[in-house]
Amino acid sequence: MNSSSVQSLAGVADGRPVRLAVDCMGGDHGPSITLPACRAFLDRHPDAQLLLVGRPEALAPAEGWARCERIAASEIVEMDDPVEVALRRKKDSSMRVAISQVKPADDGRAPADACVSAGNTGALMAVSRYVLKTLDGIDRPAIATVMPNEKDGYTTVLDLGANVDCEPEHLLQFALMGAALVTAVEGKPDPKVGLLNIGEEVIKGSDTIKRAGELLRSAADAGLLNFHGNVEGNDIFKGTTDVVVCDGFVGNVALKTAEGLAAMLSSFIKQEFTRNAYAKLAALVALPVLRHFKHRVDHRRYNGAALLGLRGLVFKSHGSADAFAFEQALHRAYDAARNRLLDRVHDRIVESLQALPAAETPVPVTKTA
Amino acid sequence: MNSSSVQSLAGVADGRPVRLAVDCMGGDHGPSITLPACRAFLDRHPDAQLLLVGRPEALAPAEGWARCERIAASEIVEMDDPVEVALRRKKDSSMRVAISQVKPADDGRAPADACVSAGNTGALMAVSRYVLKTLDGIDRPAIATVMPNEKDGYTTVLDLGANVDCEPEHLLQFALMGAALVTAVEGKPDPKVGLLNIGEEVIKGSDTIKRAGELLRSAADAGLLNFHGNVEGNDIFKGTTDVVVCDGFVGNVALKTAEGLAAMLSSFIKQEFTRNAYAKLAALVALPVLRHFKHRVDHRRYNGAALLGLRGLVFKSHGSADAFAFEQALHRAYDAARNRLLDRVHDRIVESLQALPAAETPVPVTKTA
Known part of the structure; x- marks a missing residue:
């Protein structure tokens, strides 16, 4: 998860600095949390560069920062802006300008390696899709995040809301992209994939899920995927x-x-440990233990969902993220870029389209990167 | 939730004893937990009677118990038996015989008021449906359970797995049945109903969910339902x-x-409080607080899911329930029977079919009870 664990991956780093575009205005708090997070991130990664996007006056505190470029954007996509507003009206929003940095520029300037925003999810997905387009072979981008599991590792779950109705082919694409993400960010060469269902048996679930199961088994038979089979809701936290x-x-x-x-x-734990004088004393004694527990399940550490299937890397931070949480999203984007997530997703999709011609191919495959 | 809170409901109790049929062989542990639970239940409810169903030798410990009748059944539906085996081959199973007690008998003997089983869910639903049939106006029975919420109350959630693909009309039926359940078991006259979605706005979700939202709003406009609107996953625990x-x-x-x-x-809390000598000491000091917390979130207290929409009350206990948990399922079944859940479900469905003729009516409505 953290960069140190991933840098041990052989042959991935190519020595070139990783450049991230940051929507500094997005989220509930904007620059008051994004800028301190960027500062901490830069201190941690001497090989990183940042493109800070936002209103010039809001970015003033970053003046003089090394390895930083400030890029002006006059508008802000608010957390409750409808997708249409973000897409059609706010064409100079910090979100859109940040995403655009990831796209190859007409002047031949190298694009940024990834974009990070804490802006609203619907708008971020729609603008990313509009600006970057989807990879060939991908019908629908998906949102992937990690949840902690009992094995003290992480379970990557996708999709988290980009697609309400899915065909089996989409679930196969999610599986391939999710596996690519785990390989890039966690360094696992052959991640195990489960299909979320209401029972382990293959006869369980809706028709779509059953057909998705067949498709995933075919992909596994063709050596494209390490498919475990059906899993249930509790398996997310078991780390199956x-x-x-x-x-x-x-x-x-x-x-x-x-x-x-x-x-x-x-909230119940807090209530119990403040219920009376004895409970408050017990809380004092138990404080180091409770702190350790809290750190272990601190959701801020998992912040940073990947928008997968686009022709560029976009990471979404929780809107309410604090500086620590936003910094984690930056680290995740860095890890993904450093470990060639975009190429890995592309390669897995191409491989699958070649091996499974039965899977729908809406457009011919061309190399995108 | 517990019977004392419900007995204050005016005009519900009719003085007649409540009679429950218990599948004593079901679940992971069978009679070793079901019989002690039945004993504790009888002690708690002087107006209850039990029909204990199972192998005669297994029921021997209950010999001589007052307000108890033992009913022999030679077979047992195992936890991993396919539905077909339960339905077609094990016709003298304790599950089936217990369910049959709820059906009006040919000899005019009054049926039991409800049945409780810890047997496997698929088999219990299939056999209940086969033996009891669905209520007029109900296409599909649903499984409802309660989860604790931040308001120190319970949120009733349905369906929990009986129906993988639902039409909007089914979701309306679930809403009506869920409201009837909360009224019967918790004594709330006009329970608030939410439609689970991926956002609060009416434009969110799949087509089915959007149409279900319209149907639920029509039902609310017709005075059939207290419909709150869309809710999200976290609202279950917020108690929205x-x-x-x-x-x-x-x-x-x-x-x-x-x-x-x-x-x-x-498991993480346990690990943290046993990590080292200090943590173990802290655990000792914090023990009363942790015990109170544990009691508050003890899932055994919520045991007992209702199978709704059948011409008889059936309650499903968790298969791994211990005696305390199984006893809670008996209490829930008792509360539901005492407070006329079956009539309430029936009345709500009839009312809705009369007020919303647009909702599909597969068969003409006749009074069932």
């Missing part, structure tokens, strides 16, 4: 597989349900 | 609404995801 694939409706419900339960339990 | 309605695939994933997260966090 590295990747869990589902449609965006189900993924979003699972993620929000988990967030809701975590918030409730955390 | 009393009832959360979703299709069985989504509900099952949400439930299992929550179970998985709870199991992971519980």
Whole structure:
């Protein structure tokens, strides 16, 4: 997950600095958290460069920072702006300008390696799709995030809400992209993929899920994928597989349900440890233990969802992220760029289209990078 | 939730004893947990009677118990038996015989008021449906359970896996049945119902969900339902609404995801409090606080899912339930029977079919009870 664990991957780093474009105005807090996060990120990665995008006056604190370029954008996509506003009206938004940095420029200038924004998800997906387009062979981009698991590792889950209705072919594409993501960011060469279902048996689930299962088994037979089979909701936290694939409706419900339960339990623990004088004393004694527990399940450490399937890397930070959380999203984007996530996704999709001609191919495949 | 809170409901109790049929052989542990649970249940409810169903030798410990009748059944539906085996081959199973007690008998003997089993869910639903049939106006029975929420109450969620693909009309039926359940078991006259979606706005979600939203709004306009609107996964634990309605695939994933997260966090807390000598000391000091927390989130207290939409009440206990948990399922079944859940579901469905003739009516409505 963190960069040090990934830099041990042989043959990935090519010595070139990694350049990230940052939407400094996005999220609930804007520059007051994005700039300190950028500062901490730069200190951590001597080989990183940042393109800070936002209103010039808001970016003033970053004046004179080494390895930083400030790029002016006059507008801001608000957290409650409808997708249409972000897409059609705010053409000079910090979000859109930041995403555009990832696209090869007409003047031949090398594009940024990835973009990071804490802006609203719907707008970020729509603008990214409009500006960058999808990779050949990908019908629909997906949103992937990680959740902690009992093995003290991470389970990557996708899609988390970009696609409410999915065909089996889309779930196969998600599986391939999720596997590429885990390889790039966690350094696992052959991540295990599970299909989220309501039982382990192959006869379970809707027709779409059953057909997706068949498609994933064919992909596994063709050596494209390490397919484990069906998994259930609890397997996300058991860490049964590295990747869990589902449609965006189900993924979003699972993620929000988990967030809701975590918030409730955390509030209950606080209530119990402040209930009376004895409980408060116990809290003092237990503080180091509770702190360690809190650190272990700190959702800020998992911040940074990947928008996969686009012709460029875009990472989405939680809108309410603080500086620590936003910095984690920057690290994830850095790791993904450093370890060639875009090429890995592209290669897996091309390989699959060649090996599984039965899978729908909406357009002929051409090399995009 | 517990019977004392419900007995205050005016005009519900009719003085007649409540009679429950218990599948004593079902679940992972069978009579070793079901019989002690039945004993504790009888002690708690002087107006309850039990029909204990199972192998005669297994039921021997209950010999001489007052308000108890033992009913022989020679077979057992195993936890991994396919639905077909339960349905077609094991016709003298304790599960089937227990369910049959709820059906009006040919000899005019009054049926039991509800059946409780910890047997496998698929088999229980299939056999219940076969033996009891669905209520007029109900296309598909649903499984409803409660989850704790931040308001220190319960959120009732359905469906939890009986129906993987649902039409909007089914979601309306679930909403009506869920509301009837909350009224019967928790005594709330007009429970608030939410539709599980991936955003609060009405434009969110799949076509089915959007049409279900329209149908639920029509039902609310007709005074049939207290419809809150869309809710998200985290609202289950916030307690935003009393009832959360979703299709069985989504509900099952949400439930299992929550179970998985709870199991992971519980294992992490244990690990942290045993990590070293100091942590173990802290655990001793914090023990009363942790015990109170544990009691508050003890999933055994919520045991007992209702199978709704059948011409009889059937409650499903978790297969791994211990005696305490199984006893809770008996209490829930008792509360539901005592407070006329079956009539309430029936009345709500009839009312809705009269007020919303547009909703599909597969068969003409006749009074069933």
